[in-house]
Amino acid sequence: SAVISQKPSRDICQRGTSLTIQCQVDSQVTMMFWYRQQPGQSLTLIATANQGSEATYESGFVIDKFPISRPNLTFSTLTVSNMSPEDSSIYLCSVEDRSRGYEKLFFGSGTQLSVL
Amino acid sequence: AQRVTQPEKLLSVFKGAPVELKCNYSYSGSPELFWYVQYSRQRLQLLLRHISRESIKGFTADLNKGETSFHLKKPFAQEEDSAMYYCALSMGGNKLVFGAGTILRVKS
Secondary structure, eight states: OOOEEEEOSEEEEOTTOOEEEEEEESSOOSEEEEEEEOTTSOEEEEEEEETTSOOEEOTTOOTTTSOEEEEETTEEEEEEOSOOGGGOEEEEEEEEOGGGTTOOEEEOOOEEEEEO | OOEEEOOOSEEEEETTSOEEEOOEEEOSSOOOEEEEEEOTTSOOEEEEETTTTOOBTTBEEOOBTTTTBOOEEESSOOGGGOEEEEEEEESSTTOEEEOOOEEEEEEO
């Protein structure tokens, strides 16, 4: 399976600050996705990050709040801006790798964010 | 709108008992459905997808379009099956809508 390194694994942040989460993949992949899992909730897709173009955001998510970078085919960042306690969640990076056969979507281990 | 419903937050069974994790979906198009599993302290990973019609770790899931369901079944639960299970619906490609998840606890 694709190896995904996600950093940081957890962080505690103050209200009003920003946090950038990094996602590094061990191979070149076409599509990368960012999900959020709020406490007791399911995973919700934030955006799709494509290399060389702007990220595509899902309904309810905006670039000013969750800017995403995708500088190359192995790396992406998600920034959670101007944080509030409602942003406390697990943020997950996932990648699509069609060369891997049966399992084409791989997930990172997540970043657990707590906002005070 | 696409929606996935997993009505049970927790399902607790004894080892050797049958397991059925329920999943219902709402989607106007032709659905592509998946089951993902997250074992303790591990990453979320694919368990099975309806297209492949496989049995993985003894689990099967049949897509029932009439009932809009994709229930996950296993005839004899094992303790190592204890995990969080998510049903997911594809919005196109690998963009997924997830259900809320069901915790499966297999007791000895």
